[in-house]
Amino acid sequence: MVKQLDYQTIKEIFTRFQASEPEPQGELFHTNxxxxxxxxxxxxxxxxxxxxxxxxxxxxxxxxxxxxxxxxxxxxxxxxxxxxxxxxxxxxxxxxxxxxxxxxxxxxxxxxxxxxxxxxxxxxxxxxxxxxWFHMPAQAVDTHIFRIGNRTGICPGKNVDIVERAIEDHIPAEFQQHAHHWLILHGRYICIARKPKCGNCVIRDLCPYEDKTI
The missing domain is CATH 1.10.340.30 (Hypothetical protein; domain 2)
Structure with missing residues (x-):
């Protein structure tokens, strides 16, 4: 398992996520x-x-x-x-x-x-x-977040509960509200399970993943 990244590196990662997508949104259609x-x-x-x-x-x-x-x-x-x-x-x-x-x-x-x-x-x-809906800094860990958390060292853990706690413990407070959305979108479109698109990744230089693609 990749080691937990340090605070400054995680802060820089989410600073970049925020710069590229200031207000990330969930993709499930809903009206209320x-x-x-x-x-x-x-x-x-x-x-x-x-x-x-x-x-x-x-x-x-x-x-x-x-x-x-x-x-x-x-x-x-x-x-x-x-x-x-x-x-x-x-x-x-x-x-x-x-x-x-x-x-x-x-x-x-x-x-x-x-x-x-x-x-x-x-x-x-x-x-x-x-x-x-209620704008609480709750972290919903899906397969994308679990994969990215362990692949990048942002929030590693052996199960989703540990990954959820790692997000809460290690990601700076100012990024907690949107943290899981940034991670989900990154995993869905860039850091995909097979052949991640490392060439288009905004945190490529900060990621310790050894099998980066060109």
């Missing part, structure tokens, strides 16, 4: 806190583009938990059938809607514990919602 929560839950083991294709027409009609209940399981299942694991996801989304209506007045809670108590919502999904 509820549709964001549903979209993130649906994105597990699926691409953002694939989820967006299904949810854009869905969210045009359904943008609250009550409307989701009114839609019903059968119609929801049909609407998201192009997304992986759609049957189980549809059931979870309906159960989630029931709980949000019954226990939270139809509103999405801003507590990680409350979010994680919902069906189909794990720590990663909760962190995305907390970060993107």
């Amino acid at each position: 806190a509820y549709t964001l929560l549903v979209a993130v839950a649906l994105s597990a083991q699926a691409t953002d583009a694939g989820v967006n294709k299904a949810t854009r027409p869905l969210f045009a009609k359904v943008d609250t938990p009550q409307k989701m209940l009114d839609l019903g399981l059968e119609a929801l299942t049909e609407a998201i059938k192009t997304i992986g694991l759609f049957r189980n996801k549809a059931k979870n989304v309906m159960k989630m809607a029931e709980i949000l209506v019954a226990d939270y007045g139809g509103e999405v809670p801003s507590s990680r514990a409350a979010l994680q108590s919902l069906p189909g919502v794990g720590r990663k999904t909760a962190n995305v919602v907390l970060n993107m």
Whole structure:
């Protein structure tokens, strides 16, 4: 495993990320806190583009938990059938809607514990919602961040929990709000799993990855 980078190097890395993309945005389509929560839950083991294709027409009609209940399981299942694991996801989304209506007045809670108590919502999904909608410096570690964290030494760790703590512990506070978005976008488009595009990388000279491409 690559060693943890020092503070000054990490600060320079995120200074460059910020300069190249001052306000990074998540790529999942949503219109409010509820549709964001549903979209993130649906994105597990699926691409953002694939989820967006299904949810854009869905969210045009359904943008609250009550409307989701009114839609019903059968119609929801049909609407998201192009997304992986759609049957189980549809059931979870309906159960989630029931709980949000019954226990939270139809509103999405801003507590990680409350979010994680919902069906189909794990720590990663909760962190995305907390970060993107409630503007909390929560770090959602996906496969891109896990790979980059270990490849570059920005936030190395043997599992996602350790990587999440490494982000919180080692990335300067002024970059915490957008940290996971910068890392995700870097991993999705530059530091890809196979043949990373090192020639187009803004942190190439700071990265200790030995197998750089030309």
